[in-house]
Amino acid sequence: MRESNILRAYGDREGDGMVQMTFTLAILPGDRAREAAKRFAEAHGLADPLVTAMEQVSPEHSYFVVYGRSRHGVDAAAIHVEELAHKPLEREEIEALGKTLGRKVVIVGACTGSDAHTVGIDAIINYKGFDGDKGLESYKCIDAHNLGAQVENDELARRARGVSADAILVSQIITQRDCHKENARAFVELVTREGWRDQVILLLGGPRIDHKLARELGFDAGFGPGTKPSQVAAYVVEHVVERARGKHVRPGVGGAG
Amino acid sequence: MARVPVDLEKVAHCRELAAAVASDVQSTIDRHTTVGVERTVARAYGVEGADADGRPLANALVDRIHAESSIGHGVAWFLGHALASGAESVQEAAEQLAYGERLPKPGEGSESDEAVRRALLLHTDEALARIDRASEERERRKRTLGLGATPLKYVIVATGNIHDDATQAKAAAFAGADIVAVIRATAQSLLDFVPEGPTTEGYGGTYATQANFKIIREALDAIGPEVGRYVQQTNYSSGLCMSEIAWMAAVERLDMLLNDAMYGILFRDINMVRTFVDQYFSRRVIARSGITINTGEDNYLTTADAVEKAHTVLASQFINEAFALRAGLVPEQMGLGHAYEIDPWREDSFLYEVSQAQLVRQIFDRHPIKWMPPTKFKTGDVFHSHVHDAMFNLAGVMTGQSIELLGMFSEAIHTPLLMDRYLSLKSARYVFNTARHLGDEIQWKPGGIVETRAKETLDKAHTLLSEVERYGIWEAIAHGAFGDVKRTRTGGKGYAGVVPREPGYLNPLLDALESEAPRAPAA
Numbered sequence: 001m002r003e004s005n006i007l008r009a010y011g012d013r014e015g016d017g018m019v020q021m022t023f024t025l026a027i028l029p030g031d032r033a034r035e036a037a038k039r040f041a042e043a044h045g046l047a048d049p050l051v052t053a054m055e056q057v058s059p060e061h062s063y064f065v066v067y068g069r070s071r072h073g074v075d076a077a078a079i080h081v082e083e084l085a086h087k088p089l090e091r092e093e094i095e096a097l098g099k100t101l102g103r104k105v106v107i108v109g110a111c112t113g114s115d116a117h118t119v120g121i122d123a124i125i126n127y128k129g130f131d132g133d134k135g136l137e138s139y140k141c142i143d144a145h146n147l148g149a150q151v152e153n154d155e156l157a158r159r160a161r162g163v164s165a166d167a168i169l170v171s172q173i174i175t176q177r178d179c180h181k182e183n184a185r186a187f188v189e190l191v192t193r194e195g196w197r198d199q200v201i202l203l204l205g206g207p208r209i210d211h212k213l214a215r216e217l218g219f220d221a222g223f224g225p226g227t228k229p230s231q232v233a234a235y236v237v238e239h240v241v242e243r244a245r246g247k248h249v250r251p252g253v254g255g256a257g
Numbered sequence: 258m259a260r261v262p263v264d265l266e267k268v269a270h271c272r273e274l275a276a277a278v279a280s281d282v283q284s285t286i287d288r289h290t291t292v293g294v295e296r297t298v299a300r301a302y303g304v305e306g307a308d309a310d311g312r313p314l315a316n317a318l319v320d321r322i323h324a325e326s327s328i329g330h331g332v333a334w335f336l337g338h339a340l341a342s343g344a345e346s347v348q349e350a351a352e353q354l355a356y357g358e359r360l361p362k363p364g365e366g367s368e369s370d371e372a373v374r375r376a377l378l379l380h381t382d383e384a385l386a387r388i389d390r391a392s393e394e395r396e397r398r399k400r401t402l403g404l405g406a407t408p409l410k411y412v413i414v415a416t417g418n419i420h421d422d423a424t425q426a427k428a429a430a431f432a433g434a435d436i437v438a439v440i441r442a443t444a445q446s447l448l449d450f451v452p453e454g455p456t457t458e459g460y461g462g463t464y465a466t467q468a469n470f471k472i473i474r475e476a477l478d479a480i481g482p483e484v485g486r487y488v489q490q491t492n493y494s495s496g497l498c499m500s501e502i503a504w505m506a507a508v509e510r511l512d513m514l515l516n517d518a519m520y521g522i523l524f525r526d527i528n529m530v531r532t533f534v535d536q537y538f539s540r541r542v543i544a545r546s547g548i549t550i551n552t553g554e555d556n557y558l559t560t561a562d563a564v565e566k567a568h569t570v571l572a573s574q575f576i577n578e579a580f581a582l583r584a585g586l587v588p589e590q591m592g593l594g595h596a597y598e599i600d601p602w603r604e605d606s607f608l609y610e611v612s613q614a615q616l617v618r619q620i621f622d623r624h625p626i627k628w629m630p631p632t633k634f635k636t637g638d639v640f641h642s643h644v645h646d647a648m649f650n651l652a653g654v655m656t657g658q659s660i661e662l663l664g665m666f667s668e669a670i671h672t673p674l675l676m677d678r679y680l681s682l683k684s685a686r687y688v689f690n691t692a693r694h695l696g697d698e699i700q701w702k703p704g705g706i707v708e709t710r711a712k713e714t715l716d717k718a719h720t721l722l723s724e725v726e727r728y729g730i731w732e733a734i735a736h737g738a739f740g741d742v743k744r745t746r747t748g749g750k751g752y753a754g755v756v757p758r759e760p761g762y763l764n765p766l767l768d769a770l771e772s773e774a775p776r777a778p779a780a
Binding site: 022023024055057058059061063113117118119122126128131148149150179207225226 | 424427428431432443444447460483525526559560561562600632633636637669670674675676679680741
């Protein structure tokens with residue numbers, strides 16, 4: 001038994017379904033273009049669409065802003081989402097937990113393949129961290145290695161094994177034509193082929209990554225935009241300590257959902 | 258104008274310190290060449306094309322000579338020798354040398370140095386004339402069509418397909434862009450060759466190739482008369498092919514190049530010596546061609562904190578300026594970079610941003626300084642992001658920035674869509690116009706936040722430069738003085754391509770470029 005809870009877009013009044021859309025069409029401004037934008041919005045389920053802006057943005061394109069009432073709703077209770085099982089921990093809790101291991105937790109991170117954007121991996125690993133949350137390097141119980149950008153998969157695997165990494169963080173920012181997925185999947189395959197997949201926790205991060213996608217690609221967990229270093233630290237330390245205690249928890253399984 | 262007080266003696270001393278730093282490095286530069294420099298020389302002499310596997314002849318030629326440990330004599334010596342001994346053309350000479358059975362050796366029954374040099378004379382003249390013709394053509398078009406008002410609005414296209422890039426570039430010009438950059442494919446900076454021909458596949462951007470340069474140039478030349486102003490083209494002279502790309506840009510009539518004396522070292526982990534030698538030759542070509550460089554100090558603030566490390570940007574600008582002067586550039590060609598990257602939720606962060614922007618404007622008063630938008634604190638909230646960019650635009654216009662790379666509200670999401678770029682340009686047009694003379698109308702409170710911050714930034718930059726000068730740039734970089742990134746002298750990529758020059762090193766092109774007095778481009 002579960003209660004049905006249909007969610008509708010909320011604008012000014014409960015159930016009004018108000019949403020806004022912006023898009024570009026290959027047509028120049030005019031009555032025909034306005035009508036085209038209106039129909040385009042209707043085709044997306046908007047009732048009473050109002051075209052509030054129509055401007056030429058290139059020699060052959062117009063840009064539109066449309067408001068309308070969405071006819072659609074979603075049943076939140078019927079949704080199953082893979083969520084990270086860990087609960088947020090304070091720095092002191094992470095350090096205390098890490099101390100029980102009797103050695104440092106070794107974490108290696110890199111932007112792999114052709115990806116040269118280190119903003120994400122730097123924010124997670126480097127001491128400075130992000131938004132007041134210090135990076136993995138700042139934890140006494142963690143030995144963090146940031147390999148930087150454009151690290152090939154086999155290089156990452158080699159370096160990670162060289163320092164007996166407990167966890168590997170793969171950062172993928174560039175997403176053109178799904179190259180981030182192929183590259184990430186190939187890394188998991190490499191580690192599996194080399195026979196040490198079950199000895200390491202694999203994490204995937206990036207603006208287009210979520211836990212579900214990471215799991216689909218064979219990682220243990222995925223971290224999307226807005227992730228704080230302390231969340232990654234908590235996740236890794238918790239799971240490494242649990243593994244060391246012999247309680248081999250398959251990370252990511254269970255939790256809400 | 259809302260000026261900040263600047264201690265001119267301190268600025269002069271910063272310049273002296275930076276000059277000493279550049280001088281120290283120059284002695285290393287003058288004793289080395291690289292495979293990148295030699296490929297540039299080969300291309301300038303007319304070596305072109307690639308084999309069936311896409312390996313450029315310039316690479317096959319230089320690698321062959323390097324494999325026999327002879328590249329320290331200069332590829333010019335080998336080309337000149339082949340010409341003196343009967344090759345019909347430079348191309349034929351290059352093919353013989355790259356694929357022939359035996360490589361001649363200087364001094365071993367070879368042609369005389371005099372004969373080798375003589376064989377190259379006309380080819381050196383033609384190489385220079387090719388740069389000059391492109392340069393004259395660029396200036397002629399600029400004069401005819403005129404440029405937009407400053408800050409010049411700079412936008413990026415990055416579809417991966419050069420033909421789509423051309424469409425997007427035209428749309429950007431239509432929407433008000435003054436400068437269009439085609440972002441490179443992400444891995445290209447680490448390729449030790451320049452791909453050949455037009456390209457339609459690239460991740461994160463489009464390959465910089467000579468053919469691609471030509472396609473975008475044609476598109477912008479076509480749209481210029483339609484929009485009533487000259488639209489400038491830019492690309493990246495950085496990475497392992499820094500100088501080859503500078504040469505291609507010079508002959509294909511690009512207007513600007515991202516070109517930084519230290520960026521490759523810090524952010525691409527390219528070897529220090531390799532980068533310094535390559536940047537020098539690339540800048541010699543750039544000096545001759547009249548291209549404007551854009552330096553990359555903005556990047557420091559993406560890896561280091563923008564409040565704590567603001568002075569590293571200023572210190573690096575002095576160093577980039579010193580290296581550029583050494584290579585014959587005039588200040589009017591130096592688009593020194595800086596950025597609006599302070600945490601937007603920090604109280605009075607706007608005042609800190611304005612303070613530094615104004616300080617840089619006053620210190621580098623002849624330079625077309627380049628103002629970079631917020632990226633680090635951008636989120637997927639496009640509406641807020643658009644407001645953030647508007648504040649950046651306001652700081653830009655009130656401090657008289659020369660070149661402004663416009664922020665995109667979708668910065669944290671994807672490469673800009675057509676409408677993203679349009680809205681960004683529209684917003685910049687509005688802010689620049691509505692606040693056009695704001696900077697002329699106001700004065701900063703004496704001893705207030707803006708003035709105090711400007712003074713502090715210059716003081717700290719001066720201290721840092723004093724340290725860099727004392728220890729030398731090699732040590733300074735090894736200790737993370739810039740962008741919090743640490744590199745070593747023999748580490749990094751491309752070190753195998755650094756070679757000491759032999760006593761008889763021959764490079765008539767460099768000799769000619771070095772004998773040239775710096776000249777200001779026609780404004």
